[in-house]
Amino acid sequence: MPGPRPGSNAYDVERARLRKRIENSGRANDKEADEAANRYLREEQRRPGFVRGERGLGPKGERGPGEPK
Numbered sequence: 001m002p003g004p005r006p007g008s009n010a011y012d013v014e015r016a017r018l019r020k021r022i023e024n025s026g027r028a029n030d031k032e033a034d035e036a037a038n039r040y041l042r043e044e045q046r047r048p049g050f051v052r053g054e055r056g057l058g059p060k061g062e063r064g065p066g067e068p069k
Contacts, residue, residue: 006041015041 004010018037022028028036 011041
């Protein structure tokens with residue numbers, strides 16, 4: 001499942017945690033750690049989630065062969 005949406009409280013909390021972890025590891029300074037955390041969360045956002053049920057696959061008439069009915 002994709003991560004939190006940018007601008008949400010959960011996104012800000014996760015970004016702060018990642019930023020702190022990157023900064024404390026010594027891999028980046030303050031500004032670079034913030035950019036790295038943002039980049040990581042944006043990449044996480046692009047990952048596809050999972051379908052919770054058949055309804056997420058669309059109308060039955062529009063499904064291709066081999067897909068669940």
